[in-house]
Amino acid sequence: MxxxxxxxxxxxxxxxxxxxxxxxxxxxxxxxxxxxxxxxxxxxxxxxxxxxxxxxxxxxxxxxxxxxxxxxxxxxxxxxxxxxxxxxxxxxxxxxxxxxxxxxxxxxxxxxxxxxxxxxxxxxxxxxxxxxxxxxxxxxxxxxxxxxxxxxxxxxxxxxxxxxxxxxxxSFPAQSNSTAHETKQSVDLVASDFFYHPQQIVMKKGEEVKVTYHNQGKMEHVVEIMSNGNIEVIPNAAHHNHSHETKSTGELHLYAQPGESASYVIRARAEGVYSFYCMVPGHKEKGMVGSLIVK
Structure with a gap:
């Protein structure tokens, strides 16, 4: 800003x-x-x-x-x-x-x-x-x-x-919320109506990264990471009250109420590029997509 x-x-x-x-x-x-x-x-x-x-x-x-x-x-x-x-x-x-x-x-x-x-x-x-x-x-x-x-x-x-x-x-400082080009210990993922910022997140295999999901939109936005079971949420007392789900197919869900934030600590088991998108019908088609890159 x-x-x-x-x-x-x-x-x-x-x-x-x-x-x-x-x-x-x-x-x-x-x-x-x-x-x-x-x-x-x-x-x-x-x-x-x-x-x-x-x-x-x-x-x-x-x-x-x-x-x-x-x-x-x-x-x-x-x-x-x-x-x-x-x-x-x-x-x-x-x-x-x-x-x-x-x-x-x-x-x-x-x-x-x-x-x-x-x-x-x-x-x-x-x-x-x-x-x-x-x-x-x-x-x-x-x-x-x-x-x-x-x-x-x-x-x-x-x-x-x-x-x-x-x-x-x-002289402009690098945008902390723009596409990540280097590994970070913590990442802010912002959802609005209808886009994600950043659209790419980079992390290392085996590294624990705190992801703070900010739903700044007026609507419900649920992040679904197509990880095939390779991305897991680390149990943590500070985050146990936040809703997340790992389905049998390996997709990971991150959720926050409109206008609120939720934090998760995640870890990648394997290298690769994993896409994420909003699973609310119609939101993916409007541009709410991104990718999680594990090196």
């Missing part, structure tokens, strides 16, 4: 700055430059907001789409107000379409692919803002009314900003 707030803050501050930069030079901005700038701003804000809202409200595509459309359309509309009616229209429509696409991406892409995609969008957004800043600034300079030259006009300034954004993204 901290990374999301940082990205939103960066996009918001840079949007306000670029809008102010163009507004201040609106009399010297060529009509085509204004329309391209409005389309670019609306589109990139819509894409980034759509991706974030799609991930945050995964499982509720209609809600995330409405929020994303509103964000993109608002950004394009506000940017174009002092420039021209065409800029307002182009920016608004571009923001709406990009918001829809971004929300669908956020809904569809796995969690482990969200950060690289967000990084790509933010870098592209930054590059476009710096390029348009240079173009608008040079046009204003050519008219002789731009006033004091701004350092962002220099090509090296844009490169430095891009490098700064790149290093800023690399």
């Amino acid at each position: 901290g990374a999301v707030i940082q990205v939103l803050a960066f996009v918001s501050i840079s949007y306000v700055w670029f809008t102010w930069f163009v507004w201040k030079r609106r009399k010297q901005v060529e009509p085509m430059q204004g329309m391209v700038s409005g389309m670019t701003v609306g589109m990139m804000v819509g894409l980034i907001a759509g991706l974030l809202f799609g991930v945050l409200f995964k499982g509720d595509l209609s809600y995330s789409t409405m929020l994303s459309i509103a964000a993109g359309a608002f950004a394009g509309l506000i940017f174009g107000i002092p420039l021209s009616v065409l800029t307002m229209i182009e920016g608004t429509l571009s923001g709406m379409m990009a918001g829809m696409m971004g929300a669908m991406l956020g809904e569809m892409v796995p969690y482990e692919q969200v950060e690289p995609l967000l990084f790509l969008f933010v870098m592209l957004y930054t590059f476009c803002i710096m390029l348009l800043t240079r173009l608008v600034g040079k046009t204003a300079e050519g008219s002789g009314t731009s006033g004091k030259r701004i350092g962002f006009h220099h090509p090296l300034a844009g490169a430095m900003v891009l490098i700064g954004v790149f290093l800023w993204f690399q």
Whole structure:
């Protein structure tokens, strides 16, 4: 969540700055430059907001789409107000379409692919803002009314900003709830309507791992691990009151009431990849699937 707030803050501050930069030079901005700038701003804000809202409200595509459309359309509309009616229209429509696409991406892409995609969008957004800043600034300079030259006009300034954004993204801490790429002694498995996070869990053969199952959805979600008897729950006084079941076929069930959590200590007897899914009818088909990897 901290990374999301940082990205939103960066996009918001840079949007306000670029809008102010163009507004201040609106009399010297060529009509085509204004329309391209409005389309670019609306589109990139819509894409980034759509991706974030799609991930945050995964499982509720209609809600995330409405929020994303509103964000993109608002950004394009506000940017174009002092420039021209065409800029307002182009920016608004571009923001709406990009918001829809971004929300669908956020809904569809796995969690482990969200950060690289967000990084790509933010870098592209930054590059476009710096390029348009240079173009608008040079046009204003050519008219002789731009006033004091701004350092962002220099090509090296844009490169430095891009490098700064790149290093800023690399400073993000690894997401503790994303796909596990290394063995952990404890794992949080979150269920919502309708997805699991993470979608992969990695553990070692013979290692005891505490799995805390959080049912954050408004519905009942039961995890069924297709382990063929190779995954077992270790009896523990701290967890004996939680409901679990190992059927004769070897499937393991983990359960928690909606809005509650339950903890289990599990151990794998054999290496392999074991799928898990929600056994409530229809939930598996909506994307509530994952895999437990034993090395």
